[in-house]
Each structure stands twice: as structure tokens, then as C-alpha cells.
Amino acid sequence: MEKVLDIQNLHAAFSIQKKDYEVLHDISFSINRNETVCVVGESGCGKSVTTLCIMQLLPKNGKIQSGSIYVDGTDLTKLSKKEVRKFRGKKMGMIFQEPMTALNPLLTIGFQLRENIINHRGASKKEANAIAIEYLKKVGIANPEQRLKQYPFQLSGGLRQRVLIAMVLSAQPDLLIADEPTTALDVTIQKQVLSLLNDLKKDMNAGILFITHDLGVVAEIADRVVVLYAGRKVEEGTTHQIFKNPLHPYTIGLMNAVPNVDLDEFEIRPIPGTFPNITEKIDGCRFNPRCPHASSCPKCFETAPEMIEAEPGHFVACHLKK
Ligand SMILES: Nc1ncnc2c1ncn2[C@@H]1O[C@H](COP(=O)(O)OP(=O)(O)OP(=O)(O)O)[C@@H](O)[C@H]1O
Ligand SMILES: [Mg+2]
Numbered sequence: 001m002e003k004v005l006d007i008q009n010l011h012a013a014f015s016i017q018k019k020d021y022e023v024l025h026d027i028s029f030s031i032n033r034n035e036t037v038c039v040v041g042e043s044g045c046g047k048s049v050t051t052l053c054i055m056q057l058l059p060k061n062g063k064i065q066s067g068s069i070y071v072d073g074t075d076l077t078k079l080s081k082k083e084v085r086k087f088r089g090k091k092m093g094m095i096f097q098e099p100m101t102a103l104n105p106l107l108t109i110g111f112q113l114r115e116n117i118i119n120h121r122g123a124s125k126k127e128a129n130a131i132a133i134e135y136l137k138k139v140g141i142a143n144p145e146q147r148l149k150q151y152p153f154q155l156s157g158g159l160r161q162r163v164l165i166a167m168v169l170s171a172q173p174d175l176l177i178a179d180e181p182t183t184a185l186d187v188t189i190q191k192q193v194l195s196l197l198n199d200l201k202k203d204m205n206a207g208i209l210f211i212t213h214d215l216g217v218v219a220e221i222a223d224r225v226v227v228l229y230a231g232r233k234v235e236e237g238t239t240h241q242i243f244k245n246p247l248h249p250y251t252i253g254l255m256n257a258v259p260n261v262d263l264d265e266f267e268i269r270p271i272p273g274t275f276p277n278i279t280e281k282i283d284g285c286r287f288n289p290r291c292p293h294a295s296s297c298p299k300c301f302e303t304a305p306e307m308i309e310a311e312p313g314h315f316v317a318c319h320l321k322k
Pocket of ligand 2 (some may be wrong): 047048049097179
């Protein structure tokens with residue numbers, strides 16, 4: 001199977017008051033063509049940082065310390081800034097968690113959509129206009145012809161997010177990265193956007209990296225799931241494996257935190273304890289302060305568990321699963 005994204009042993013750090021703190025530790029995973037992978041985990045576990053490493057858009061105090069990020073076979077960590085920009089434009093699209101920053105306030109929606117389509121698809125201005133209208137309709141925007149003449153500030157936050165989604169999808173990237181793209185949208189539009197992403201995956205044979213807090217969305221859209229905890233991958237498997245047979249105590253905790261509609265049980269049970277910040281040092285498994293099983297296993301406090309393949313395609317890093 002052709003990998004559109006292949007991350008190998010990625011380590012990244014932020015410098016805070018001149019000291020480096022590791023934010024991603026030895027992250028590896030890949031995405032095939034015609035596949036959607038969801039990265040899940042609590043706030044602060046490193047989901048957005050992972051996407052920023054791939055896009056090579058880390059903030060100034062952040063850096064990739066080691067590892068490789070292959071997109072369509074090219075290692076982005078080996079390219080110059082200029083080469084990365086060119087490559088990104090051609091192959092990759094990203095829907096950011098914060099859409100305000102991604103649109104230029106001084107240019108009309110139409111100008112930005114058309115330019116993007118012309119650059120990515122080699123369309124003429126007239127064709128680009130028609131494609132722009134088509135995609136605004138696809139994301140549920142009424143009167144697209146009028147909208148094209150407007151500036152970002154004339155649109156509500158939800159509309160701006162949809163314009164951004166239309167812009168990224170209309171460029172038909174090989175690799176699409178979407179960081180919480182639907183959180184601000186109402187349920188109907190959210191469903192529409194998820195179905196558009198599925199179309200992109202199938203019709204364009206694209207790979208999609210999708211980040212969300214919402215496990216209902218994961219179940220709907222993901223082919224495979226990567227679970228991060230405090231900057232480490234703790235589990236990976238097909239969506240079926242992760243939902244039916246979660247192995248890491250953290251993944252099991254995440255699953256328990258979802259209200260169970262079948263059992264008429266709507267109460268959300270959060271995982272006890274708090275999430276460590278990146279400056280906190282924890283020996284052994286990073287999850288040990290919150291793990292319900294660690295107290296009976298001294299190893300959990302001594303060494304970090306290695307990733308093992310528990311069943312074909314299902315990986316977990318937990319001493320108790322050996
Ligand atoms: N510029 C920065 N400088 C220092 N630390 C940072 C910076 N940006 C992010 N971090 C830290 O890196 C860690 C990972 O952040 P990240 O934004 O990837 O989390 P996330 O999983 O996307 O969370 P959320 O679900 O809230 O979006 C967090 O502990 C965060 O505080
Ligand atoms: Mg984030």
C-alpha cells in the first residue's frame with residue numbers, strides 16, 4: 001500500500017526559558033492513500049504539535065530534534081524552508097484549529113479561493129470561479145456568488161471555517177490535515193463536512209489526518225486510530241480494534257469517558273487525575289500516576305514500556321500487556 005504520510009521516530013521539543021522540554025517522544029505512524037487516521041488524546045497531549053511538525057510550521061521556540069516525516073516519499077525534515085513551502089503548496093492542505101489566522105483579512109473570499117484553485121489545479125480564472133462556487137455550495141454556504149465578493153470579517157466564525165474547508169478541499173491535496181475542523185460547526189454542517197472529507201479520500205485517493213476530541217466522529221470517519229498520551233503514542237489500531245478491544249488503560253479510560261447511549265447512560269466519567277505538563281518529569285510509564293493497575297507493577301515506575309504488536313495491526317505500549 002502506498003504511504004502518503006510516514007512519520008518515523010519523531011522527537012520534538014519546546015524551549016521554555018532557555019531549557020528544552022520534550023513535547024513529542026518517538027512518535028511513528030503512517031497514513032496510506034485512501035485512508036483516514038484519527039489522532040486522539042486529551043488536551044495538551046501533542047496532537048496539534050504533531051500536525052505543525054508535519055506542516056513544518058512549529059512556532060519559533062519549537063523544534064524537531066530527530067526523526068523523519070515522509071510525505072509521498074520525500075523527507076520534509078531534509079528540505080530547505082523554500083522547498084518545504086513549494087512542496088506543501090503542491091501536496092498538502094491543512095484545516096487549522098484556529099481558522100481566523102488562515103484567511104487573509106485584506107483579500108476577498110473569492111480572490112483567495114480562486115488563487116488557491118489556480119495554483120493547485122492549474123485552472124483558468126473562469127474555471128476557478130466555478131470550482132469556488134461549487135465548493136462553497138458543498139460546504140452548505142447559501143448565495144455563494146455573493147459570498148465570493150465579501151471579506152473574511154464580514155462572515156461569522158462558523159462561515160469562515162466553512163470557507164476555509166472549501167478552500168482546502170477544492171485544492172484536492174494528497175495529504176489533508178484537519179485539526180478539530182468541525183468543533184465550531186453545528187451538527188448538520190459537521191455531517192456534511194465529514195462526508196466531503198470521505199469523498200476527497202475516495203475520489204482523490206488522498207490520505208487524511210484528522211484530529212478530534214469527539215469519539216463519535218472518530219467512529220464515523222477513521223479507518224485507523226492513534227492514541228497519544230503526554231507526547232507518546234500509547235496505542236494504535238484499526239477503528240474496530242480500538243473501540244471493541246482497547247488495550248491501554250488510558251484508551252480504556254477514554255472509552256469509558258464517552259456517554260453510553262445504548263445503556264441510557266449519559267454521564268461522562270472523566271479519567272481520574274490530571275494530565276502532566278511538558279515540564280513534569282515522570283519515571284517509567286508516563287501514565288503511571290493515573291493508571292488503575294500501576295500500583296501492583298513496580299516496572300511501571302521504572303522503565304518506559306515498549307510498543308508491542310498485540311494482534312496484527314494493533315499496537316500497545318503497556319507493561320501489563322506483555
Ligand atoms: N509555543 C509553545 N511553547 C511551549 N509549549 C507549548 C507551545 N505550544 C504548545 N505547547 C505545549 O505542548 C503540549 C502539546 O500541545 P498541543 O497544542 O499539541 O496539544 P493538543 O493535543 O493539540 O491539545 P488540544 O486538544 O487542547 O488542542 C502542551 O503541553 C502545550 O502546553
Ligand atoms: Mg490542539
